[in-house]
Amino acid sequence: MRYLPLTDTDRTAMLAKIGATTVDDLFVDVPEIARLDGPIQGLPMHASEMAVERHMKKLAAKNLVAGDVPFFLGAGAYRHHVPASVDTIIQRGEFLTAYTPYQPEIAQGTLQMLFEFQTQVARLYGCAVANASLYDGSTACWEAVAMATRVTKRGRAVLSGALHPHYAQVVKTMAHFTGDIIADAMPAIQPEPDLDGLIARIDDQTACVVVQYPDILGRISDLSAVAEAAHAKGALLVVVNTEPVALGACKSPGEMGADIVVGEGQSLGVGLQFGGPYLGLFAVRDPKHVRQMPGRLCGETTDAEGKRGFVLTLSTREQHIRREKATSNICTNSGLCALAFTVHMTLLGEKGLRELAAENHRLACLAADRLAKVPGVRVLNNAFFNEFTLILDGKPAREIVRDLADRGVLGGVSLGRLYAGVAALEHALLVAVTETTTEDDIERLAFELEASIKETV
Amino acid sequence: MNAPNQSGWKPAMIASEDGMHNGPATTTGNRALMLEEPLLFEIGRVDVTGVDLPPVDDAAPNRLGGLARSEAIGLVGLTEPETVRHYTRLSRQNYGIDLGFFPLGSCTMKHNPRLNEKVARLPGFADIHPLAPQSSVQGALEVISQLGEWLCKLTGMPAVAMSPKAGAHGELCGILAIRAAHEARGDAREVVLVPESAHGTNPATAAFANYRVEDIPATPEGRVDVAALKARLAPDVAAVMITNPNTCGLFEKDFREIADAVHAAGGYVYCDGANFNAIVGKVRPGDLGVDAMHINLHKTFSTPHGGGGPGSGPVVLSEALAPFAPLPFVRSSDAGSFYLVEEENREERGPSFGRMTAFHGQMGMFTRALTYMLSHGADGLKQVAEDAVLNANYILRSMEDILHAPFAGSGPCMHEALFGDKDFGGDLSTLDVAKGLIDEGYHPMTVYFPLVVHGAMLVEPTETESKAAIDQFITAFRAVVERALAGDEALKQAPYYAPRRRLDETAAARKPKLAFEG
Numbered sequence: 021m022r023y024l025p026l027t028d029t030d031r032t033a034m035l036a037k038i039g040a041t042t043v044d045d046l047f048v049d050v051p052e053i054a055r056l057d058g059p060i061q062g063l064p065m066h067a068s069e070m071a072v073e074r075h076m077k078k079l080a081a082k083n084l085v086a087g088d089v090p091f092f093l094g095a096g097a098y099r100h101h102v103p104a105s106v107d108t109i110i111q112r113g114e115f116l117t118a119y120t121p122y123q124p125e126i127a128q129g130t131l132q133m134l135f136e137f138q139t140q141v142a143r144l145y146g147c148a149v150a151n152a153s154l155y156d157g158s159t160a161c162w163e164a165v166a167m168a169t170r171v172t173k174r175g176r177a178v179l180s181g182a183l184h185p186h187y188a189q190v191v192k193t194m195a196h197f198t199g200d201i202i203a204d205a206m207p208a209i210q211p212e213p214d215l216d217g218l219i220a221r222i223d224d225q226t227a228c229v230v231v232q233y234p235d236i237l238g239r240i241s242d243l244s245a246v247a248e249a250a251h252a253k254g255a256l257l258v259v260v261n262t263e264p265v266a267l268g269a270c271k272s273p274g275e276m277g278a279d280i281v282v283g284e285g286q287s288l289g290v291g292l293q294f295g296g297p298y299l300g301l302f303a304v305r306d307p308k309h310v311r312q313m314p315g316r317l318c319g320e321t322t323d324a325e326g327k328r329g330f331v332l333t334l335s336t337r338e339q340h341i342r343r344e345k346a347t348s349n350i351c352t353n354s355g356l357c358a359l360a361f362t363v364h365m366t367l368l369g370e371k372g373l374r375e376l377a378a379e380n381h382r383l384a385c386l387a388a389d390r391l392a393k394v395p396g397v398r399v400l401n402n403a404f405f406n407e408f409t410l411i412l413d414g415k416p417a418r419e420i421v422r423d424l425a426d427r428g429v430l431g432g433v434s435l436g437r438l439y440a441g442v443a444a445l446e447h448a449l450l451v452a453v454t455e456t457t458t459e460d461d462i463e464r465l466a467f468e469l470e471a472s473i474k475e476t477v
Numbered sequence: 478m479n480a481p482n483q484s485g486w487k488p489a490m491i492a493s494e495d496g497m498h499n500g501p502a503t504t505t506g507n508r509a510l511m512l513e514e515p516l517l518f519e520i521g522r523v524d525v526t527g528v529d530l531p532p533v534d535d536a537a538p539n540r541l542g543g544l545a546r547s548e549a550i551g552l553v554g555l556t557e558p559e560t561v562r563h564y565t566r567l568s569r570q571n572y573g574i575d576l577g578f579f580p581l582g583s584c585t586m587k588h589n590p591r592l593n594e595k596v597a598r599l600p601g602f603a604d605i606h607p608l609a610p611q612s613s614v615q616g617a618l619e620v621i622s623q624l625g626e627w628l629c630k631l632t633g634m635p636a637v638a639m640s641p642k643a644g645a646h647g648e649l650c651g652i653l654a655i656r657a658a659h660e661a662r663g664d665a666r667e668v669v670l671v672p673e674s675a676h677g678t679n680p681a682t683a684a685f686a687n688y689r690v691e692d693i694p695a696t697p698e699g700r701v702d703v704a705a706l707k708a709r710l711a712p713d714v715a716a717v718m719i720t721n722p723n724t725c726g727l728f729e730k731d732f733r734e735i736a737d738a739v740h741a742a743g744g745y746v747y748c749d750g751a752n753f754n755a756i757v758g759k760v761r762p763g764d765l766g767v768d769a770m771h772i773n774l775h776k777t778f779s780t781p782h783g784g785g786g787p788g789s790g791p792v793v794l795s796e797a798l799a800p801f802a803p804l805p806f807v808r809s810s811d812a813g814s815f816y817l818v819e820e821e822n823r824e825e826r827g828p829s830f831g832r833m834t835a836f837h838g839q840m841g842m843f844t845r846a847l848t849y850m851l852s853h854g855a856d857g858l859k860q861v862a863e864d865a866v867l868n869a870n871y872i873l874r875s876m877e878d879i880l881h882a883p884f885a886g887s888g889p890c891m892h893e894a895l896f897g898d899k900d901f902g903g904d905l906s907t908l909d910v911a912k913g914l915i916d917e918g919y920h921p922m923t924v925y926f927p928l929v930v931h932g933a934m935l936v937e938p939t940e941t942e943s944k945a946a947i948d949q950f951i952t953a954f955r956a957v958v959e960r961a962l963a964g965d966e967a968l969k970q971a972p973y974y975a976p977r978r979r980l981d982e983t984a985a986a987r988k989p990k991l992a993f994e995g
Contacts, residue, residue: 021857023588023779025943026864034871034944038889043863046870046889047759049728054764059855062630066854069592076848079623080601082616084609093606096835103528105561107598110783113575114568117589120785122581122923124982125975126915129571130784133564136517139992143551149991152785155642158835186835189820193803193831197656197686240542271544284835293597294617295607295836296642297787310989316785321985324970324978333985339645339681340926344690349681352643352775356783363564366517369554372526374546378533385540403542425610433608440821455530 021066086292086430090461092387094407094452095236095433096157096184096262097295098287100376101456106289106363110356120316120352124331125323130355131330134318137362144267144365145281146274147303152316152332153358154300154350157262157284158190161230163302163314163348164258164280165191168228169200170312170347171256176225178255181205182213182235184262185438191230200227206439209411209448211402213239219249226255228280233259233273234266236438237400238407238450247277256280263287264301265454266405268377274305281305288368289360299357311337314348376455380406384453387462391451394470400448407452409435415473417449423472424465431465511976514566518993521553527560570976571784572920578942578950580872582893582923582935583676583724585754585776590852593779593845602844607836611816617840618815621807624847628772628791631858632753633763636799638792639806640838644751647771647790648682648718650803650833654769654794655716655745656686657801657830664743666715672701674725674927679718679749688715695929699725699884699895703735710742720749721765722756722891724927725884726869726935736766745769745798753777754939755866755892758859768795774839778846789842803833864940865892868947872936875951880958883930892939898932902964907932912971912979913957919950 026034031043040046047055059065067075086099093099110116114129121127121134134152141150154160165177177195179188179202188204195202203221208214213235222229229250234240247257259273261283267273273281285299286292304313311334319333339346368376384406391410392399400409410432412420418436425431435448453462506513539545555563572579579586597603605614625637638654641647652669659666669683672693680690691709694702701719717739721729729735736746748762748770754777756762762770774780774789794802804826805819817837818825853861866889873894877885881899884890898907911921911934923935936954938947960968972978 021853021860023590023852023941024857024860024864025941025946026867027944030944031864031867034867038867038870038874040870040889043867046863046866046891047728049730049888050756050760051730051733051765053733054760056759056761059859060630060758060761061855063627063855064851066857067851069852072848072851073592073596075851076596076844077599077601079616079620080596080599082619083601083605084613085600086604086606086609087600091606093608095608097607099604099606103557105527105557109561109564109568111594112565112568114571114573115564115784116594116781117573117575117579117586118571118784119579119581119584119586119782123572123911123915123921124980125912125972125977126570126572126920127784128976129567129569132514132516132567132570133784135991135993139518140552142992155646155787156834156836159642159646159833184835186832189804189832190834193653193833196831197653199687240544242542242544267546268550269539269546270541271546272548272550275548291603292606293603294605294614294840296834296839297789297841298836310991317989317991319985320990321981323980327977329977329980331980331982331985333982333989333991336986339677341677342681343677344680344684346677346681346684349645349649349678349685350643351645351676351678352782352786352788354787355785356781357787359564359784363560365552366521366555366563367527367557367560368552369521369526370523370550370552372528372530372554373550373552374533375526375530376528378537379530381539381541382537385538388540401540403540403544405541422610422612425613430606430609430613437608440819 089428089430090464091430092432092451092453092465093430095438095450096284097292098263098452098454099292099456100287100454102289102291102364103367106360109363110360115359121332124329128329131318133359133362135320135330137358138318140362140365141301142303144264145303146272147281147305148307149310150301150303151313152318153354154302154315155354156296156298156300158187160282160300160302161187161260162191162194164282165228165230167280167312167314168256168258171309172227172254174225174227176201176227178221178226178229179204180218180231181207182237183230183232183260184236187260206442207236209400209444211400213241215241215246219246222249222253222255224253226253228256228258230258230260233261234263234405237409238404239401240270240403240405243276265377265380268373269381270405279305285361289364290357297354297357299354299361312347315350316353379455383457387453390462390466394466396473406454407450410449410451412447412449412473415476416446419476420472423476424468427468429465429468431469512566514563516993517563518553521555523553525556526554527557577918578946579920580922580936580938581920582937583751585937585939587779587939588941589779589781590849593848596848597841597844615815618807620843620847622809622815624843627850628793631757632770632793633761634793635796636794636802638794638802640803640834641790641792642834642839643786643788644771644773644790645678645682647792648678649685650792651747651769651771652682652686653830654798654801658798659715661828666713668714670706670709670714670717672719674723674929675718675720676724676749676751698887699727700729701735703731706735707738710738712743714742714744716745716747718747718749720752722752726890726893726895727884727887728891732765751776752892755862757862758855759862768798774842774846779849780842780845787839787842789839800827801830803831804829805837861940868938868940868942869894871947872938872951876954879955893935893937895930896934897930901961903966905961905964905968907934909968909971910957910961913960913968915972916974917953917957919953
């Protein structure tokens, strides 16, 4: 077997050294009832590299590849062009096959990369400190709520109705077990989010308000008033961002007064991958909150000769030191995805990120104008970045999306998929446009959407 | 045959004590292939990019609702050649499995087959959206289904939750399922029992789920104290969390007896499956009475550790807990197609405890793990466990004459060998041995874990090392241990030859500098 270097001669010699006759002598502590005679039944035997690749390719071929068709899906996962050098760098064995940098003298590559990553994320978010990543945006969202309850010693979180419903579900699932109270809401189908209504829900027991920016309908609005209202009640503002490219064009959450900013970093470097692994980003505006943060933090220090170096730090927050008193149970984070993100961000830089954002917005404006001309379709948003909501008058968007897929167009995400059974939302279709979208793609979507609406009863 | 080096090098050729300074100083601080690399923010420029995009037209109308960014972000860029060089130079300051032996106990640093990487990058897996119409991603759903079937068969368990994002997230999944199962029958239990030797994630997870954690002591032979555990079982105990094989590297031979007692007391048995690689294909945890067990795909099933993730932590569940599994999960229809059960499938979702993550789990890890399973097959996976255990026992028996092995008399170890720092000379400690191993070209073992052994050193060779590689490690390990026993003070300053000498972690924590300033 190609991954197992021991030969039978080796095995015999090693057993002799150990003083065992057969390898089963090493499993004597396994009770009789649990011992198996031979290989587990019902599973295939080993296979060659060629045979395995053939099997997996057959499975891959059953999927419709996003890059092969006009593609407009978003809702928390975006298709961007990832420069070729990103993947070659993350495949270097020294990065790919390293582990959490517990021995910093021989892990400076990972540590310096994480220090640079933390700096990039903090600046993008308008914050002081970012951690070395969490699993994904949705789990980072819950970690932000949990941190807010620790900071404020309160147990109630107010969620904006326009928070990604999966993120809201994750928060509600966790809060059920921690005993925290979650005040959530449904999104209102209107051109502007109802920030006054959100502010009215903040009370003296509120630990935090959670707002998505841009929101699940693609709307963007100034959150300064929400920050002020939250702070006036002693609550924190948590801002969730699922599209980091937007922050190349829009004001940062930190600038608007967010206390904790979390998000999904998948857009840069990581790729779609059917939903994972992704990259949870987590930052705080005020450095005084650092010791309540979850996850790994990389910090600068010096070595015994006075040279600059980096280490994992403030680990007294973490499970391997504090056990049941840790700020989170997280251990492994999303290191390789953080590397992909930071390499992509390094290639972009300030200039490239602004250009990338501008190009996304330009194409999104073009698409919104073109799609608004399709009979029976209107654009809901006043403001948006690269994703907006279409209202299909009298047509269920979910069926239209399925029909579009049959026509070879991946036309967007229906709110009916995200909020099944909510009649008020079933005519809404989320359309995301990135730099990978061509003007021909937009034209094709407009054409097929018009046809689909006509033919769908 | 245990020659530490085949190049003609002899011990007499050792450099001066401060080894690094045996030649003239260099102007740059570099030493041939040992290259210093500045921070990105010291070499990048605000107006440089490595991606060709149209220039920003500030005059173009926008629909950003008056929220166009007016302040600089504070990022810098590099062109592609500079970027590749920056990260290549950084990578060379890292130790990885590709470079050498990496016996980090409980972390299972085995070889990462490159076919896995190739398959995960097929556009049919890498370039598909999690919310694409399900009819367009049947192959992806089939991968999840096939992997789940492998996991169920290998563990002898009836169900599996695939969405947890890493081992600790899987632990949380199992504990939440247990909590939900108790709640469903109106049983408000408050305590989770965790052995002292457990991974830190176990008590942290139980606390995160609002349980009170109580320690269970270990016996002198390194296993759970069954009598103490049984004495503590009561109607307030929701579950026990036991790692098997445990973190002392031993199989919990009384696991079935423990499970039966816990079940009789109305509790559930959580098994931390971090060490499943020792028994995969040899033992099915389902035969031992397990109710929930997470499996770290990056340990047992060879997905890369990536410098700290991403992991993937599917959880196998017993009949009792299966109905409470998190959303979404994959089912197949009678017609042979696959579909996702999500919030909307009210009948099929049953009493699911809810959603743990936005999408369907770590697909990029699923493709890699399934590729690995198919490569090894049922026969190969059995060989994986056998070779991993053989290698660990070989190291145990090759070291026990000079290094304190507290449980060497408890019988064979499983996939890892545990040592302590007893009898080290002077004020030398486990840390000094670890740093000495770095100079010898090895990544150290796990140190100071588990907590039940003073100065613990947990050595896990894995099955992907050759006998020659292990023999060479033993030679080096013995040499460093002998220095520690002899009280060689020079070890206190090790490593001498790494890209950095010992780093001041106290200063880093006292005045945290967590981002570049300037």
